[in-house]
Structures are given as C-alpha cells and as structure tokens.
Amino acid sequence: MPSLVFSGRELDQYRRRRNAAPSPDSFGIDFQQCPYSCSDASSCKLRCRVAEAPRSVFSMEDSPSAVSSGGALRVRRGVDISELFMPASKVSQSRGQSTLLSISTSAARSFCLICGAKPQHQRALICSMACDEKVRLRGHKIMRIPYDHASHKSIVNQFESSWRHTGKKCPAVKHVYLIVSPKLVVDRYEAYRERVEARGNFAATGRSAGNENRRWHGTRRECDLGEDGQTEPCTLPTCSLCKIVRESFDLRFFKGRTGWGRFGRGIYTSSTSSKSDDYACDATAQSSLKSMILAKVVVGRGCKMRYDDTTLTAPPLGYDSVLGEKGARLNYDEVVVYSNEAIRPAYLILYEV
Template identity: 55%
Template sequence: MSTTLPPMHAALSVLGTMAGQYLASQAQAAQAQPAAQQPAVGTSHPVPQAAQTNNLCDVCHAKPKYFDGTKTHSSCSKTCAAKMPNRGTTNNPPQKRKSTKPAPQLCDYCHKQPKYNDGTTTHSFCGKTCAKNAKAAGIASAPAKPAKNGCLICGSPKKKGHFCSQTCHSKATKKAPVLLEVPQGHDTFGSVSDQFKASWRHQTSCPTVRRVYKVIGHPTSIAKYEAYRAQVEARGNFAATGRSPGNENRRWHGTTRECLLGDNGNSSLCSSQSCSLCGILRTSYSLSLFGKKTGWGRFGAGIYTSSTSSKSNDYSNNVKPSKLKAVLLNKVVVGRGYKMMQDNTSLTAPPPGYDSVLAEVATGGSLNYDELVCYTENAIRPSYLVMYDA
C-alpha cells in the first residue's frame, strides 16, 4: 500500500534531496583540488613584503585591490579610484619619467651658473648682473638655438653674410670690435675648420678645432679696408676673371696671446698693451710693430700671413697656461702678387705694378712653406679667431 505524504512533507523531502546532492558535489570538488602544501616543521616561508604591498590599493594602501573577475584594478573601490591622479586602470603605479631635458648651458659671461630661462626663452646670461657686465665688456648675446646657417645674433635663417637683417647687423657693429662665437654645426664653423685641416701641411697631426669666433671690426676700419679693395679691383679687374673683388683671399696669422681670450667662450678682449692678439683684434695690424717678435722679415717690412695653417701655428704662443692655442684667419687683398723665391729683407713695398709679394717654396729657395706679404695696413683685416688643441 502506498502512502501519500502531505504537500508540506513532500516539499521538505525534495529540498533535503537537493541539499544532499549539492554537498556531495562540493565534497567531490574538494577531493579533486590538491591540498595546500604546508611548510615543514621548523621552517617558515613568509609572503614577500613586495607582494603584500603590490596587492594593496594604490591610494589608501590598506585594503586589497578590487578584482572584478577578469582583472585586478589599481584601487580597492570607486572612492579610492576617484582620488587617483590619473584615472586609469593600470595594475602598477605610474613610473616616473626620466627627464630628456639637456643639462643647462652655462652663462656666456661667468661660465659658472646656468643660463636664465624665463619659461619661454633661454637667455645668454645667468642673471642681470652678468648681463650688465657683459654689455659693458662688449660681449654680444649668443643665440640659444642657432640655425645651421643662422644669424650669429638671433639664430634666424639668413640668405647670405652672417646676419639675417640690418637690425642684427647694427646690433653687432654697435659693439665693435667684438667677437661672436660661431656654434659648432654652423656652416661657417665647418668652412673655417675645414680650411684649417686642409691647410695643415706639416708632418705633425692636425689638432682639433674647438671654437671659432667671427671678428666684428669697427665700421670705420672695415670701410677703409673695403675702399682699398675697391681701388685694387678697379686696377686689376679681378672679378671679371672669376676671382673675388681685389683678388681677396683668406690667410692665417699666428701671434702671442697674453690672456685667455677664446678659452671656454671668453670673448672679452684684454686691456694689456703687449697682448698682440687682442691688439690685432682691437685695431687690426700695424706696420709700426713690424719685427717686434722676430726682429726681421725675409721680404722686408710687411705684414706676413700664410695659406698654411701649420706654419702660422709655429708663431702662435701662449703666455698663460692653456689647453688651447689661437690663430687668426684673415681677409687679405692680394691684388696682383709678385712671386719671389729668395730673401729680400730691404723691401718696404712690392715691386711697381704689384700689390703684394707671394713668397713661394722652390728648390734651392729659403722657404719651406708659403708666405703672403702685404705692405699696406688697409690690405688686411682679421676675420676669424680659431681656437684649437694646444
């Protein structure tokens, strides 16, 4: 005989059966899961401190990071997430970027403190004091970021010459005589440096050019030079044959440097009356000083230059200790040059009809390297100061 259970008892029976099945399935799952390995007696394996820290909220560092079933977030809750500086979902705290900003350049005057930056422009000096002292000394501000072939005052692109405009040209000439440093990488630096290396003809290795300065002469002095060049051009008509007006050429000259002009960006001429280098840069060459250093000249009382940089290096001397030597690259109006191979110490002018003397190397001659001699002060002006390894 079958016994029919009341509805209430039937429901309880079904629930009991379902509970038993659930507990049985959980027991089977527990048996399938390997037991956690326990540390051996007498040993301990603490959780690394870094692991403990990395699992905590990046904001409060007190509660575990929130796991949504797919990934672990950086914070423990929405409250902490709202407080994060960057509302991201990265698992790791943001890494501090390494600065790619270059080390600050040093002041063009004191060379000790970084140049002042006002937030938009890096100035040439560290402060008002150095800027004022530099202005009094006639030091021009160098461009912070000059173009490859840029203006030596503002760095802006230019078409020809050394300045982009009459404004920048006027700024330079108002401070004349003054030296403007030519940045490495500038076309002018490359041109001067290449000529120095190409014309080093001694057997010794050519030293490295470290700095090049453009010489800005006084307008009156430059005007006299240009007037003389025009006279020579009018007589010789050199431009018509493809040469430069007046047959102008660049030639080297070495002399004595008493100061440290040119070292470490120092562009201030010294006040010593016996510093030959600063004297030439201030007032150009003077025939009255002929023979002061050597006591004589193979081709008489003139101003001597050479196309050979290593020959001029022989005449470059430092009075003060320095890692650099100085030599001048000059503009010289050669005009019609008279070639000579033998000494003539009595000359005070080139032969009639000529503008200069070209002393050349020849078998049986007295010269080992060439010389160019001019006998007129207005035939030559210093154009560049070149600093190279001593």
C-alpha cells in the same frame, strides 16, 4: 623644423652629463656674454648652448618610450648639443670620441647670429646693416660661431686641409669666433679692395673682388680670450692677439716677435695653418689651447718671389702684394701686404696645443 636624430645610447650619455649638472650655468653659459643677448635660460634662443633640456631641446613628436626601447629621439636644429661632448673637428672624431659632432656639422646651415634669419650668402654671419649696427651697439668684439653654422664648418675644414707639416699632427679645433672689427677698419679695408679691383678687374676672371683671400696669421696671446666665455680683449700691451682684435693689424709693430722680415716691412700671412702655428704663442700657462687668426687679405696682383729681399717696404711696381713661394728659402708659402688697409682680422680659432 629640421632636426638631428640621436640614438638611445647617445641620449643616455647626454642625460648622464645633464644629470651631473642640471643647471644651465653648469654647461658654461654666461648669459652676459651670450651673442644673442639672452638674459636667462628661459629666453635663450638655443643656438649658443643647451639651456633648457629636454623640453625645449627635443621635439615633442617623439615619445620618450621610443628612446627607452632603442629608438631615436629628434633634437631641434640650432641646438649646439655637440658642445656637451666636446669633439670639435674631424680630427677629434678619429680619436674615437663621440660622433655627435659629425651629425651636427654634416647638416651645417646658415643663419644670422643676431636675428636668426637666413642671409643671402650661405656662410654670412650677419644678415643686414641693421643687425651689424646691433652688434656694434652691444659692444661685441668677438662672437662665437655655433658648430652647426656653415661658416664654422668652412673655417674648420680650411684649418685642417691646410695643415701640411708632416711632422706635426693636426690638432682639434675647439672654438671659432667672428671678430667684430671697428667700422672704420672695415670701411677702409673695403675701400682699398674696391681700388685694387678697379685696377685688376679680378671678378671678371671668376675670382673674388680684389682677389680677396682668407689667410692664417699666428701671433702672441697673453690672456684667456675665447676661453670660458671670455669675449672681451685684454689691454696688456704685449698681447698681440687682443691688439689685433681690437684695432686690426698695424705695420708699426713689424718685427715684434721674429725680429726680421724675409720680404721686408710687411704684414705676413700664409695659406698653411701649420706654418702660422709656428708663430702662434700662448703665454698663459694654465691654458691647453692655442689661438690663430684667419684674416681677409686683398692679395690683388701678387709678385711671386723665392729669394729674400729684406729691404722691401712696398710690393714691386705694378703689384699689390708679395707671394713667397715654396722652394729655395721657404718651406711653405707666405703672403705679404704692405698696407694696414689690405688686411683685416676676420675670425679667431682656438685649438688644442
């Protein structure tokens, strides 16, 4: 089994944390919400948080005496030990915090969130239709993605590399979740993508089917979804985030916060995370985190536009979307689609305010 290697100093820090809170629940484990359906510490699959330590966390091939003498102890891969030290991105490492996360993410791996098997695609989170059905039968709406998963690393990298506002410091990502959309939403999205691909034949030119892209969307959160083990969306009518998580995007709520649309009545996203941050609003006074959605968008053939056209209710003839280009009236890019089927929420991230 692959392993992480920690120095004696790092393990001393870990043990001090553990001694202060020896109970698994002290690490914030909510086994009712565990994406692996764990019922207690003894059955935990050790991918969500450290539940049994050090017996089940540390490999027995390394003796404790080696650590006490300045050596290193191996930690089993799959244990999200970085959760105990809380830095969640390269940004937080630059602030002089622990380097444990850099160790765990540098060896990112791929595994199914349900059964643990290795999926065919490196960043896939669910390996099969059978596991997908299990997710839906269990009623999951969001599932936390462990720090050592390749998908987690990919999403954090996209967030940090697309933070382009020079006047805003890139915040640290704390949590990343998979959004489990209703099957009807996924089926309609995939059918739409197939239709766009049939028209544009994007895959033949090396692009993804339907010219699918991941784009950021900032919206309003009025609850603690994603914090403290809370994985059930609220039902507050004004919590736009939870409504999107539960039901996906809906054009009926166009103009909900901004009051207008530069390119008409559409659903707006951006490749620039710092731009979407301008629209991310957290109404929970107690929270120190903000939320943002990373959506899958069928861009298809995009019509590049630099000037406002607030009358649009569909892309120009022969196009599938509108691409608002930087310059003229825009400081950063926008992607606008005019059909609910052209977009679906894929991931939820929580990051520092």
